[in-house]
Amino acid sequence: MLHSVMPASRQGDGQPLSAAVSAVGLRKSYGDKVVLDGIDLRIPAGSVFALLGPNGAGKTTAVKILSTLVTADAGALHVGGHDLATNPQAVRAAIGVTGQFSAVDGLITGEENMLLMADLHHLPKQEGRRVAAELLERFDLVEAAKKPASTYSGGMKRRLDIAMTLVGNPRIIFLDEPTTGLDPRSRHNMWAIIRELVSDGVTVFLTTQYLEEADELADRIAVLNDGKIAAEGTAEELKRLIPGGHIRLRFTDPDAYASAATALREAARDDEALALSVPSDGSQRELRSILDWLDSEGIEADELTVHTPDLDDVFFALTCPANVLSQTKENVR
Structure with missing residues (x-):
């Protein structure tokens, strides 16, 4: 809410x-x-x-x-x-x-459009011309100011x-x-x-x-x-409302990959790529925890990337008729 x-x-x-x-x-x-x-x-x-x-x-x-x-x-x-x-x-x-x-209005020039708007705001003629000129310059329209807006x-x-x-x-x-x-x-x-x-x-x-x-x-x-x-x-x-965030660990050493996969049982395995996807909210705390664990076990990951849902994921989840977030939306503050 x-x-x-x-x-x-x-x-x-x-x-x-x-x-x-x-x-x-x-x-x-x-x-x-x-x-x-x-x-x-x-x-x-x-x-x-x-x-x-x-x-x-x-x-x-x-x-x-x-x-x-x-x-x-x-x-x-x-x-x-x-x-x-x-x-x-x-x-x-x-x-x-x-x-x-x-x-x-495409039938009149850019400058005339601006001056018409100045008249609608009841600006004095000199003031209207000054404001129009300043805005045309600000929006990089000076060269086109005398041309019909239709062009x-x-x-x-x-x-x-x-x-x-x-x-x-x-x-x-x-x-x-x-x-x-x-x-x-x-x-x-x-x-x-x-x-x-x-x-x-x-x-x-x-x-x-x-x-x-x-x-x-x-x-x-x-x-x-x-x-x-x-x-x-x-x-x-x-x-952060959307599930699916994860930290991806990729290895070149099959033994290191096997050791990490055995210990990180919650991780999704990609045996062909020697990669693990560990569920994560992408927070610094979780990232630090995984790095500390790798150090303590003497396991070296060759690549670590953090993946978080994007706004496309949010949009589709919240606007899908069967969205699963109807009970969690109040958590956003």
């Missing part, structure tokens, strides 16, 4: 001081279809939070609700220090939203999309699958942009289907499945 929001010093209209986004008991249904079934979220300011889940899990619905585009059926929701139900306008002023489909590559359109989002200087940004369809180079460029935003103190709420992306960027990750949070924690905490 996700952490409930603990009492803390307050600001604005009741939001805990350190939380950029919080939701308690967030619910949303469309007819008989329950999309979000009482989820809780708490995202510290200046961090990256990733929401993972299969298609139809409710990720985009959560983003739409927290960015005021859709009304929740129930829940105590605060964004940027403001109650979303009573002060949605203040929430809109504090956030930026970039969806999985670009909001860029931009996918990566350039995404950079322009985020640049447009930043015109209003939001402190919280919702990125709904921002790298969908991008090539690996463009995806890595987008990761660098997200890291830069966070280093400037911006809070990023990220939804993604790329597990590597969440692993690379997120301070905390929640897995959404069937409208509920299946588990939440750091990437390392989530990986």
Whole structure:
């Protein structure tokens, strides 16, 4: 179960001081279809939070609700220090939203897209031009600024999309699958942009289907499945939920292999490769214990590697209908 929001010093209209986004008991249904079934979220300011889940899990619905585009059926929701139900306008002023489909107008130039966004934020003309120029430079779009956005590559359109989002200087940004369809180079460029935003103190709420992306960027990750949070924690905490971690010992000396295999009865044997897989949670304590045992027995392993489950394993285990972790998810903190 996700952490409930603990009492803390307050600001604005009741939001805990350190939380950029919080939701308690967030619910949303469309007819008989329950999309979000009482989820809780708490995202510290200046961090990256990733929401993972299969298609139809409710990720985009959560983003739409927290960015005021859709009304929740129930829940105590605060964004940027403001109650979303009573002060949605203040929430809109504090956030930026970039969806999985670009909001860029391809019929006008990149610069014109930026200036249009400045007008929508009611910036004075001179101020709008200054902000647009600075952001175009920051996102390496100066050379393309006078060209129609329809001529931009996918990566350039995404950079322009985020640049447009930043015109209003939001402190919280919702990125709904921002790298969908991008090539690996463009995806890595987008990761660098997200890291830069966070280093400037911006809070990023990220939804993604790329597990590597969440692993690379997120301070905390929640897995959404069937409208509920299946588990939440750091990437390392989530990986420790999944059985299958092990330490692999490989030998070139058959006698050393035989001695180790006899003593380490819990290890899985690979007689052809002269390798043993010892169940392990990957902790330093367990690794040290095995090394100490090898030294005490005078057995020398030629190769030692630590294998831990990755986020792919976590995702499939938590979102599989027959997952075996339904009783252990509350262990993640």
